[in-house]
Amino acid sequence: MKIIKCTDYEDVSQKASELVIQQIKINPKSVLGLATGSTPIKLYDNLVKAYQRKEISFKNVLSYNLDEYIGINREHSQSYYQYMYKHLFSLVDMNKKNIHIPNNDEKQIDKITQLYNEDLNKHQIDLQILGIGSNGHIGFNEPGTPFENETFIVELDEQTRKDNKRFFKSLDEVPKYAITMGIKNIMRSKKIILMASGIEKANAIHKMINGTVTEDLPASILQRHPDVTIIIDQLAGSKL
Numbered sequence: 001m002k003i004i005k006c007t008d009y010e011d012v013s014q015k016a017s018e019l020v021i022q023q024i025k026i027n028p029k030s031v032l033g034l035a036t037g038s039t040p041i042k043l044y045d046n047l048v049k050a051y052q053r054k055e056i057s058f059k060n061v062l063s064y065n066l067d068e069y070i071g072i073n074r075e076h077s078q079s080y081y082q083y084m085y086k087h088l089f090s091l092v093d094m095n096k097k098n099i100h101i102p103n104n105d106e107k108q109i110d111k112i113t114q115l116y117n118e119d120l121n122k123h124q125i126d127l128q129i130l131g132i133g134s135n136g137h138i139g140f141n142e143p144g145t146p147f148e149n150e151t152f153i154v155e156l157d158e159q160t161r162k163d164n165k166r167f168f169k170s171l172d173e174v175p176k177y178a179i180t181m182g183i184k185n186i187m188r189s190k191k192i193i194l195m196a197s198g199i200e201k202a203n204a205i206h207k208m209i210n211g212t213v214t215e216d217l218p219a220s221i222l223q224r225h226p227d228v229t230i231i232i233d234q235l236a237g238s239k240l
């Protein structure tokens with residue numbers, strides 16, 4: 001694991017965006033694995049600025065998102081579909097047919113994981129962006145998820161629902177289920193960047209880097225990936 005220690009959130013976002021920009025410059029047809037949550041917002045903002053400066057184009061980039069809530073539809077303001085269009089896709093020249101976000105249509109619930117997984121397995125992700133939950137989840141792979149899982153439907157951890165309550169009016173409104181890439185899908189990526197900022201991530205970051213590899217702390221599996229860069233600010237790295 002390569003660890004880049006930054007001063008603050010701005011710095012984390014700057015370092016991460018430099019790596020993504022470099023990836024797209026080296027291979028304009030890159031396959032990117034994309035994350036949501038509050039952490040990558042400034043990274044996406046920096047990518048949009050690089051696009052506006054004509055430094056990079058997303059015309060031939062392929063994207064696969066990690067996860068999506070189940071129980072709210074794509075039109076809901078907190079769906080990851082809306083998030084991605086708001087922060088990136090509607091602001092750059094992404095080709096709509098190259099965008100992949102897990103389908104969360106409950107009417108197709110028995111098919112959506114298989115379809116997304118098949119789609120995902122047609123390519124290898126060149127660069128996967130990750131955040132981390134305070135309980136060590138990546139994507140929505142909650143503690144206890146088998147490392148062998150491919151795309152699946154997960155019942156969200158109480159801690160994750162509480163952490164994400166800030167985006168909804170009440171805890172009751174936070175979805176209970178989600179569709180997520182599995183650990184196995186994430187581990188197939190050629191390169192991984194994990195970003196973390198803030199004191200609430202410090203425990204998870206410490207266990208991910210220094211703890212044993214265990215399904216109880218899903219992000220710990222990254223110790224076994226050959227090309228992972230962890231980009232953290234002072235607070236997230238304060239227990240290292």
Ligand code: GLP
Pocket residue numbers: 035036037038039040066067130131132133134138139140160164
């Ligand atoms: C969310 C997402 C993850 C994200 C994590 C941390 O629930 N499913 O992909 O990395 O939790 O979110 P945040 O960056 O808002 O702290």
